[in-house]
Amino acid sequence: MDLVDLKDSLDYEKEESETSQINSMYMQSQTTSIADPRWESSFHYSVESIWEECKSIIKASSQKSQQIKELVQEVENLKKGLEDSENCNNQLKVKLSEMTKQDSQSIKEKALMDQLKEQIQKKTQDFEKRAAEDHRVITQFEEEVTSYKVKIRELECLLEAFQKKEDSMTKLEEILKQKESIILNLEANTVALQEKCANSDQKIKELYSQEANLNEEVVQLTNSLEKMKHSLWEKEKYENERTQSIELLNKDLLDSSALVQSLKKDLQRKEEDYEDLKEKFSDAKKQIQQVQKEVCSRSFY
Structure with a gap:
């Protein structure tokens, strides 16, 4: 997976924008409920529950995003270390090739070269395993973040629906006032x-x-x-x-x-x-x- 694309998808500023939008909708619903003394308690409770769930999801999403950023940085460090190891391995291979060409090479030097080759191979395998595990964890975190974004969108839709319901109640109150005036007449x-x-x-x-x-x-x-x-x-x-x-x-x-x-x-x-x-x-x-x-x-x- 491309690390640059992963960072773009987890842009922290986008999450801050979503948080500000939901905060604005929540404060608007709170202001409306205070202004209207006949606001239904069930609606108020539903908005507060949705807001608490939004905060929990946003908090968890922020934590996951931070963990993914740390894992991405760690993977970059591992890749850099892997590249350094490969470069070192290549240098050692060149040296080994040069040393094998020399007739005066001793048995001790050959054993040392074999040992170095084994260490390099083992270290390379460890780096590859760790990189694969980090890739799996990053993929899992990406799926969780996607799920959280879907839930946030659903909650935003619910808040919009509650807002429309509030507007409908305001219109009904105006109609009721007109009906009361007609009844008085x-x-x-x-x-x-x-x-x-x-x-x-x-x-x-x-x-x-x-x-x-x-x-x-x-x-x-x-x-x-x-x-x-x-x-x-x-x-x-x-x-x-x-x-x-x-x-x-x-x-x-x-x-x-x-x-x-x-x-x-x-x-x-x-x-x-x-x-x-x-x-x-x-x-x-x-x-x-x-x-x-x-x-x-x-x-x-």
Whole structure:
């Protein structure tokens, strides 16, 4: 793996930026929850839990990044040592080659050269094993850092979702205030309609009283008419000869009939007025019931 690419992927400034972003979102949510006394405790608890988990992940990620940097530096040192060993090995091989060409080389020098070759080979193998182990550890740390970054992104998405929920709650509160204002207006209108209804009830009572009086007058006139008819019948029976008197009675009867017709017309007009007022009262009553339903419905929402 390229060490330069590994360092770039673990840039500490990027982690500081992510930490600052989450800090900003957390402080914003804290400020909003203080400003709104009706903030739900469950939402506040969720934000605090997410923030604590974010801090733990960021802390662990920073520690892993520091460990990876140290391991990268150690691998570089090992590679440098390996290169130095290889250079030394090559130099020794050259010297060994030169010494083997000399006929006067002693057995002791050959043994020493063999020993040096074994030491160099062993040291080279140790360096290679350690480098492979460090490479494995670095790969493992990279996977953990990637997992932490994914978790941080998920937590950021959750915080954004909570922020949107907070905005929705603010809009709902504004709508609720508007509904409350509408309900107050409807209540005022209801009071006015109730007053009108009370006045209508009073007028209806007066009309009922007038109707009763008119009915009584009609009854009286009807009784009078019946009496007059009876008298006329008797006069026709017993006083056929009194034609002039009968004519006078007929005239009185016609006058009475005209009066009755006039009273009937007045009564019919009063009845029409009464029906009209009755319809108006029914309409007013329906309006009051409709307003009460709207008030109940808006109070429920």
